[in-house]
Amino acid sequence: GQNIDQPTEMTATEGAIVQINCTYQTSGFNGLFWYQQHAGEAPTFLSYNVLDGLEEKGRFSSFLSRSKGYSYLLLKELQMKDSASYLCAVRDLLRSNDYKLSFGAGTTVTVRA
């Protein structure tokens, strides 16, 4: 299995930037995902990294370093609606067309006015 670690909670001010770190250990790395989950709702896909580097999508960016087993999600120009839990997930490829997605415990981000 994987060990996936991310901070439990973070608080930031509206309009600011927050960086959520995720470290992982895995044997058959096949991609890292970030999901957003609002309270009482299902997770929704934010970003995907399989190669080293930065992927940017509007206000959200995600970075991956496979050699360090490290990723971060960067949220810019924070809005109140960004208050949510952010889940780091690592996919392991077991064999052809057979993979498992393992999740970290999630980071609860609270945006304050």
Added chain:
Amino acid sequence: NAGVTQTPKFQVLKTGQSMTLQCAQDMNHEYMSWYRQDPGMGLRLIHYSVGAGITDQGEVPNGYNVSRSTTEDFPLRLLSAAPSQTSVYFCASSVSGGYQETQYFGPGTRLLVL
């Protein structure tokens, strides 16, 4: 497309009762999975399926059974409910294990076992 649907949304069971959580998707996705989510523990994989007729165990399979007779449906069965199975259950699906593939989650089933 309705996406991934789950029923029921809420359920209360007594210890020892059995029930089936339903999951269906209309996107012709091959890969389906069941997770449970508990406070402070994130999503944990219970069972998954890479296609009709094929299922496999995840991280926490004990106490749960699954079957995949069609591409669309992937029910999760609790044979004898226990208080430790109180949780929120999410079903998810994706096309396959291909590049940049993401899973789509259903709305969840909130289960309380007394």
